[in-house]
Amino acid sequence: MTNPTLLVAKHTYLTRLKKKSFWWLIISPILLIAAAGLLGYGISYFSNDQPAKVAIIGPSTSREAINQSASKMNIKVSSITDEQSAQSALKKQTIDGILTLNDGQGTLVTQQKAPKIDKDQLQAVLSKLFLTTQAENYGLTARQTAALMTPFSLKTTVQNQSSQQDADNNQAAKAVISVAVTIIVLLIVSTYASLIGNEIANEKSSRIMETLLAASSAQAQYFGKLLGITGLLVTQLLSSYVVLGVGANLFGQQITMVKQALSYLTALTPAFLTYTFVFIIVATGLYLILAAIAASLVNDTSQVSQAMVPVTTLAMIPYVVGLASASNGGNNVVVRIFAYIPFMSQSTMPSLLANQYVNWWQPLLSLTISLIALVALAQYGQKLYAKNVLSYSDENILKQLLASFKRS
Numbered sequence: 001m002t003n004p005t006l007l008v009a010k011h012t013y014l015t016r017l018k019k020k021s022f023w024w025l026i027i028s029p030i031l032l033i034a035a036a037g038l039l040g041y042g043i044s045y046f047s048n049d050q051p052a053k054v055a056i057i058g059p060s061t062s063r064e065a066i067n068q069s070a071s072k073m074n075i076k077v078s079s080i081t082d083e084q085s086a087q088s089a090l091k092k093q094t095i096d097g098i099l100t101l102n103d104g105q106g107t108l109v110t111q112q113k114a115p116k117i118d119k120d121q122l123q124a125v126l127s128k129l130f131l132t133t134q135a136e137n138y139g140l141t142a143r144q145t146a147a148l149m150t151p152f153s154l155k156t157t158v159q160n161q162s163s164q165q166d167a168d169n170n171q172a173a174k175a176v177i178s179v180a181v182t183i184i185v186l187l188i189v190s191t192y193a194s195l196i197g198n199e200i201a202n203e204k205s206s207r208i209m210e211t212l213l214a215a216s217s218a219q220a221q222y223f224g225k226l227l228g229i230t231g232l233l234v235t236q237l238l239s240s241y242v243v244l245g246v247g248a249n250l251f252g253q254q255i256t257m258v259k260q261a262l263s264y265l266t267a268l269t270p271a272f273l274t275y276t277f278v279f280i281i282v283a284t285g286l287y288l289i290l291a292a293i294a295a296s297l298v299n300d301t302s303q304v305s306q307a308m309v310p311v312t313t314l315a316m317i318p319y320v321v322g323l324a325s326a327s328n329g330g331n332n333v334v335v336r337i338f339a340y341i342p343f344m345s346q347s348t349m350p351s352l353l354a355n356q357y358v359n360w361w362q363p364l365l366s367l368t369i370s371l372i373a374l375v376a377l378a379q380y381g382q383k384l385y386a387k388n389v390l391s392y393s394d395e396n397i398l399k400q401l402l403a404s405f406k407r408s
Contacts, residue, residue, distance in 0.1 A: 008224020058101030
């Protein structure tokens with residue numbers, strides 16, 4: 001005989017899976033990220049600096065030497081060679097600047113909105129050109145001139161260069177992870193707490209709960225709904241991960257921001273990403289249990305938002321603490337304490353781990369504490385659910401919830 005809990009889980013999962021609202025839940029964040037990526041690509045594409053068109057007033061040899069290195073300086077040498085024509089073109093904004101060279105001195109005049117010119121490269125080219133001219137004036141041979149202009153050779157090495165690069169990438173990635181996990185958990189809790197609340201409220205408002213309990217049991221309905229909704233969460237996370245991963249590999253290398261973000265993510269180990277993924281699932285499970293307990297007290301769907309207030313309020317606490325301590329959470333005693341408290345640790349411990357403020361056993365201890373709390377709360381919540389699910393009271397939901405905890 002099929003396990004009734006699995007039947008309820010399967011029914012809950014497939015019913016929600018077939019609804020357009022669930023797929024929109026999956027697609028909307030992906031579309032938002034894709035739109036942000038396209039916007040970033042568009043801004044990057046249209047903001048690429050065009051070479052500054054510069055008229056060079058000076059010897060033809062100087063103009064030719066500068067023209068050979070023009071790309072390094074982000075300039076394009078104009079065909080204008082006389083001062084009067086150059087000034088007229090500058091006023092008409094047909095050129096971006098005028099470089100006047102005379103006896104070892106130079107003056108660069110540009111428009112206010114002219115593209116940026118690499119003045120360091122320009123200075124280097126002009127200095128080299130000046131040295132060459134001076135060497136010729138002093139009668140030096142080509143070999144002597146080349147020897148004079150040979151720069152001093154200094155070799156530098158960075159010990160553990162690859163490790164340092166990984167550390168730099170990790171430094172950039174950890175700040176993003178600290179904030180991202182906090183926001184993701186809050187969004188997931190708000191969304192899926194509402195889902196399980198509506199699932200239970202729909203059955204109570206249509207008065208079919210009695211029939212369902214007669215066919216199975218309160219325990220089967222309770223754990224089945226939790227498993228079904230958790231399955232939806234896993235489906236969303238995996239679907240988003242696959243779609244975003246494929247999209248990033250196919251198109252990300254063409255977008256500078258995405259390419260940079262991918263380089264940062266490579267600094268995060270698979271173990272860290274797996275740990276964070278599991279922690280998000282466990283933390284969401286804790287909030288789903290609270291949502292199921294609160295939803296068992298509602299009479300119809302209009303009371304779901306009221307019933308979810310305690311759940312979302314509790315979820316706001318680690319959200320605020322996580323954002324406030326994203327930069328220096330390891331030095332904050334409150335954050336370190338929160339990292340071991342169920343309902344709070346999912347927004348603080350991954351941040352401490354990413355910032356390397358904790359040893360490997362501390363995140364595992366925090367996750368173990370949350371798992372124990374999840375099992376204990378699931379058993380305790382099942383008893384409350386069984387007592388409340390057939391109750392139809394008009395009293396305030398919060399008062400009923402507090403009274404339900406006191407009676408147990």
